[in-house]
Amino acid sequence: MSIDSFEASRKRSDEIRADLPVHPEKYTMLTGDRPTGRLHLGHYFGTIRERVALQDLGIATRIIIADYQVITDRDTTEHIQDNVYNMVVDYLACGIDPEKTIIFTHSAVPALNQLMLPFLSLVTESELLRNPTVKSEMDASGHALTGLLLTYPVHQACDILFCKGNIVPVGKDQLPHIEQTRQVARRFNERYGHVFPEPEGVLNDAVEIPGLDGRKMSKSYGNAISLSLTAEETAKLIKKSKTDPDRMITYDKENRPGVSALLTTAALCTGRTELDIAAEIGDGGSGALKKYVTESVNEFLAPIRERRVQLAGDMDYIKDVLHDGNRRANEIANATLDEVRAAMNMVY
DSSP states (O other), rough: OOOHHHHHHHHHHHHHHHHHTGGGOOOOOEEEEEEEEEEOOOHHIIHHHHHHEEEEEEEEEEEEESGGGGGGGGGGGTHHHHHHHHHHHHHHHHHOOOOEEEEEEGGGGGHHHHHHHHHTTTOHHHHHOOHHHHHHHHHOOOOOHHHHHTTTTHHHHHHHTTTOOOOOOOOOHHHHHHHHHHHHHHHHHHHHHHOOOOOEEEEOOOOBBTTTTSOOOOOTOOOBBTOOOOOOHHHHHHHHOOOOOOSSSSOOOTHHHHHHHHHHHHHHHHOOOHHHHHHHHSHHHHHHHHHHHHHHHHHHHHEEEEEEEHHHHHHHHHHHHHHHHHHHHHHHHHHHHHHHHHHHHHOO
8 A cells, every 4th residue: 555545544534533423423333353262452452442432432333253254264163153152242341332233243144245246246356366465364374365265355345335334443454455345335336326335444543462472462373361361361371471581671672572562561451651661660570570561451351351250151141142233234234235136126
């Protein structure tokens, strides 16, 4: 993405952000996750916190649990049901309100997936191959390029457009997906008549959440603090994290990734800066740093964990939330598919 087009996207994003509290009724937001494991602190600070804020502004909010997208780069769905139910538990524990937000699974909404056929006719093979996420996912997985992975950006277009989503919270690296969705909407509207909005990416300013080894926090790296961990499990995980022998604690991402990752984790959980925390710990060494981080994380997560334990104890309620979300999503998708068929003269 060129600097000019990124700046244009940022300008438009800033305008939308300013308008969201003023005219929340104008916006429908779609966002989601793949159920490949437990949600962690990176998810919370990267996306979930913002979803809750937008939901609470009164914006129509839809969260897709993208179970079909798990098999873009994995050969098994062995733990998928457990992951899906725990994802709903995590969402609710973090403040997502199922009365305000529709939580649903990809596979449970057939009309959403039926949009794939007309949408695939609107994109070329070379446009799909150019998408940077397709390339990076293919490289990361080591898999051959499957048809599902190649068409991943079109799946996302279906997810966003089935509910007439017009805003999607994204990081800079996800803007090409939004552009592809806008392109699909534009081409459909030009060819068959206006049905879809052209959604905008609302850029989030979330920092990249470091894992306990200094790399990006990720389930696949095994460096994440999951929201479902107990206080004791969290303490053990932080205690095992790699630091360095220098007793003086300083914030230096390049040269001290382990120490700096811990400082950022504590900063996010306390609202302080990394430099302040480093100065306070001084020459206390990694032991004092890890103690501070453990206390900060556990104090921050305590209310979420308390709600999580209550929710996990009533899985019938969690299933009801998902069933109701699936029902509401199906109503929306069926109505949109009816519009699509009418626009395409396919009503018989």
